Amino acid sequence: MRFPLASWSTLCLFIVFGCVGCEDDKPVVETNPFAGTQVTVSFPAGLGLEQNWELALAEWQKRTGAEVVLKPRELDGNQSLIEAYGGNADSADLILFPVTGISDLGDAGWFPVITEQLRKPNHLDWNDLFKGLRDTVGARYGGPATVPISCPVLTCYYREDLLAAANLSPPRTWEEYQKLAETVDDWAGGLPVIEPWSEEFRATMYLARAVSYVKHPDEYTTFFDIRSGEPQIDGPGFQRALEDSLKAVQAMPPEVLTYDTYDCRREFFAGRAAMAITFETGFENPLPVLVPANPRESETITPQPRAADIAIGFVRLPGSTEVFHRSKDVWAPGADDGINYVTLSGFGGMTAAVSARSSELETAAAWNLFKFLTSLEQMATTFPPDTRTVCRTSQMSYPELWLPEDMSAAEGGSYLGEVAGSLDNKAFVAALPVIGREQFRAALTAGLTSCLSHPESAEETLKTVSTRWKEIAEKIGMETLRDSYRRSLGLRPLANLE
Structure with missing residues (x-):
């Protein structure tokens, strides 16, 4: 029997999200639902992820019939995040990237809203994320968009x-x-x-x-x-x-x-x-x-x-x-x-999204791979301690994943x-969830550094920082900055309404 693409993807979601990574690891249907599908994964280089994933990727590929291609990305500060990740959303299906870059990639249209089907408990279990994370770091205008892996709080x-x-x-x-x-x-x-x-x-x-x-x-x-x-x-x-x-x-x-x-x-x-x-x-x-x-x-x-x-x-x-x-x-x-x-x-950490350019089948496969790599059964080996923090209610029962000895x-x-x-x-x-974030942060740091040396200038410090922020905003475009900020808050951009 042949299925149209939408029906086939829905069936794949039922088969794979319902079995891969489950405690009994017994597939509901004996099949390779993503056979022939290639999932390209971009992620920050130098964190040990490529080595840590080796066994888990072999197991997932065997179970699903999909092929995984890894693309580690160097984040050296000499280029923008978009440049570091290949210049466009076609460069990968599953994208793991710094939390501080959500507005950079999101405003450029790199990732879509996560569908209601994928947010369900037997899939990505969106409501298992802590409220603050799912409503701010995870969501943008339109709805949920990225799934945090680490997002520390002081x-x-x-x-x-x-x-x-x-x-x-x-x-x-x-x-x-x-x-x-x-x-x-x-x-x-x-x-x-x-x-x-x-x-x-x-x-x-x-x-x-x-x-x-x-x-x-x-x-x-x-x-x-x-x-x-x-x-x-x-x-x-x-x-x-x-x-x-x-x-x-x-x-x-x-x-x-x-x-x-x-x-x-x-x-x-x-x-x-x-x-x-x-x-x-x-x-x-x-x-x-x-x-x-x-x-x-x-x-x-x-x-x-x-x-x-x-x-x-x-x-x-x-x-x-x-x-x-x-x-x-x-x-x-x-x-x-x-x-x-x-x-x-x-202010730091790592999150995941799936490319807006990925097909429905590739999207299903990419999120399934993500769920497998971040499952409680796998996470102790797939993500080094410094790349993960507690982000979900269900993770509270496994303190050994998050705490030192x-x-x-x-x-x-x-x-x-x-x-x-x-x-x-x-x-x-x-913290500063807008395009140009690092420029605004650098200007604030410079002002604070001056003020710490000359505490009597506190009031003037923030006026100076504000002036510098306005200069940065004008270079970006005040409306562009405003709408970047609005998207990060889940609000509709105003540019097309004025």
Whole structure:
């Protein structure tokens, strides 16, 4: 019997998504549903993926009858992401790429909306993704488009034993956090509070603090005006966040200006810090990849053992007691028990999409391959620890996939619980999710660097950054930038409506 293409693809979805990667691994139908289909996969080179996939790809090809062609892509910073990935969407079917490049590829039309059929629980199980990820990093105007593999969020680590001895609680707000930082000599015996303020990471650290002051629950506008595209980086919320950031840094040792998240994690677990902001990179604590970090060779890293007899705890990043309501030009109280909790993510990690140029059959095969490679049965071997973070509710039951060996089971459960709370937060902001992102981030970094040397110029700093952002926006095209931002928020572009 011959099937039209749509019917044949639907049958393939039923056969393969319903069997490959299942626990019993027993196909519903004895057939090779993708026989003769070629699936080309593009992915970042240098992460060990090609070697890790070898056995899994052989098994998947044998089961499905498809052929996989791998195209590793060098991301050296000397060319755009589009150039690095071959210049057009014809270059691959399944595309694994940095989260920070979603707008670059998405605005160029590289990937379509994921169909409702593919989003079902027995296929990609879209609703298994944490809400913040599926509504922001994963979705664009039109609907779901990419599936995250790693998307770290910053978390506050604290010495539980020291806080308990001083009858203190972990911070819920940035005000409480600052008080702990300024009184750390009293409760932590001279151990400091540390944050990642290296040149590579300081823009991210600043924005992670700023979003709770800036993102009002009734408004879309955060970084750019959704109607004009005008930068908002010099607004009252960003201004207060910069003032608070400067106060925090002044209460910390000067070394934090060279620390990235890896340094903060190392110092905290070595017992040399009372609180730290960082995140986990998995088994054996590898250097983070596809995340802003200090340039260093992994061979130069000397693992340090965890300090003995320290008790540690975790809490989501603090929120703010007030948030600036831009449309009313007033400061408003936080809505969640008086606290405005907002998660910043999308500053690093890896996600996947299928090319808009792929046929329906190729699309089905590509997503099936992705599901197989990222299944809980395969992921421990197919993706190195530094290339994966917890992104789904179902993954919470497998802490060994996400955590290092120097955490106890109770500590690991606490950490994953706080991360899940951050990722499931409906108030979720992706870091600068627009074309030209790296230019905007570089301009913000330059302004922060100047301000850290001359703290008295905080107000002028953001005016200068705003001026530079406007220059970048005008080169891109203000309407083009505006619509890039709108697409990232799930809003209709305005260019064709005006």
